[in-house]
Amino acid sequence: MNTSVSKYLLPLLMVVAFGCKKEIIDQYNLQPVRADNGQGEKTTLKSDEQLISIMHTDLFGSAITSNQLKVLFKAYSSFGDKNLIIDEITRKFLADPSVVLPQDTYMHSNTDKFIREMYARFFIRQPNEMEVWYLKKVIGENPDLGVEAVVYAMLTSDEYKYF
């Protein structure tokens, strides 16, 4: 490429690339949430209703009905130890036969893939190598462990409470 052309082309490209920024119109006053937050960047606590409704969507692939959310939120508000009541709600969801989870055999035969899929699904991020190593070790050491136990631990963890 001619030197004089490249001399002017590069600044022009930079102006095009960085000079214009699309204006974001917050028309619906939605809370901006990045879908791929790393765990270190999760700083926003889910509201009580968000926690319950997101858990439902994550487990069943469908939105919770307003009536069920109302009932579960009533229960949530009725007891002061929120970890305890979230534990109960999680167990209730996981006991539902319509919950959408991989088979136990899949977890034990495709452990690496299973771990990455569960991290992406529930923590909205990819696990680091240490996390993969640890979970593989635990799953490998417990051949009769079910998927529900792993998912239950993820859903009742601190990280799941945050965006």
Next chain:
Amino acid sequence: MDRRSFIKKTALGAAGSLVAPYILPSGRLFAATGARKANHVVFCLFSGGVRNLESVLKADGNLMPNMLSGNEAISTDIQSSLSPLPPNPLSTPLQDEATLFKGFKYSLGPTGHFNGHITAITGQSTGTDLSLREHPEFPTVFELYRKHSDPKRSAMNAWWVSHSNNLYPILNYSRYPGYGPDFGANQISPRTLFAYDTANEFSNSMTLSPDHQGVADDLRGFFNGNFNPNGVEAASVWNTPEEADQIQAFIKQMMTEYRSGLHNNPWGIQGGMSGDMRNIFYAEKILQEFEPELLVVNLFDVDVAHSNFTKYCQALRNADWAVGHLWNTIQNTPGLANDTILIIAPEIGRNGTPNSIIDQNGRYALDHTTNDPLSRDIFCMVAGPSGVVDQGQVLSQTYGSSIDIVPTIADILGFKDGIPGLLPGASLTPAFL
């Protein structure tokens, strides 16, 4: 400095730097626990606004025969409208085992329910700037009890049984620095937790084998160890894993019993149990199951007085019957019998001047407004074992106010001296021998 002296001084300095952060303002290393008058306190917040005229002054007869002595006949119009109740749970009125403060006051602050509740539970008066969305400004009795008892008590020992799910659950802990959820109460609203829709929602629950539960707990610990929230932390009262297991088992048991119909009308009340009765029923279940050292339960049905005076009288009778049942249960529960002090007080009174709503008997309804002096007149009853409580005593003169209840509880449970100058009130010492 010789070697021996150097080592000694270095060791003392190191020990001092370790211990210094734990020295209390009083100069003691640990909070002192004074002598206890009893090992359990149940505070029945007879709330919803109760006027002394219908309670201890018996202007319409003795509407509270389980709590108050006397056979004063109930006014004919009211009597004809009251639903019958089963025989009184107590063979003698609670007053015979209590000191009754008839001239008790809600001295300062607006005469609203939330203000009254906060004053009764924190021992602090409130103003018109009270936020209905925030935990109280000053430590609750639960936090004071848990933090200043020696040794510190777990949440399993402090329960707040809230009648409704409205504003009241947030009274389980304050936002006062150094206190908060780590010292809060196990709050429960049984009427909403143990209800038809919630009990059905929780009819199925995943259970893990003990081994797999252990693996899941380890995994959660691993996830939590890898996560550092840089923002707002989730605030909640918490229980130890063992205590949480016990509470979850209790909740499951209550829901199972509810679904099977055992809680439909266990007291055999004609027309069904009132909301206050149900709240007391579950408070009794908690007392029987966990024998907590401190339990506060509130009632609320009497607030119907805003629209119907006769129903207010019925609600007073129902609540009185439930309190009698509560005391009977306490005296029949090993671990609580003869070692429990029951404190009963309304959070606020009601107006001397009625509003314009007339009920079926031509009686006017009653609000509670700050500028009406009768809305500040309340009573307080302190019942407990002989040898501890001055039983049968009645103080008719003005004595005590609702800011004195928290210091009284602190006095009974022996943690009063550990509280660092936070409470403006004083223990109701005339109640005790």
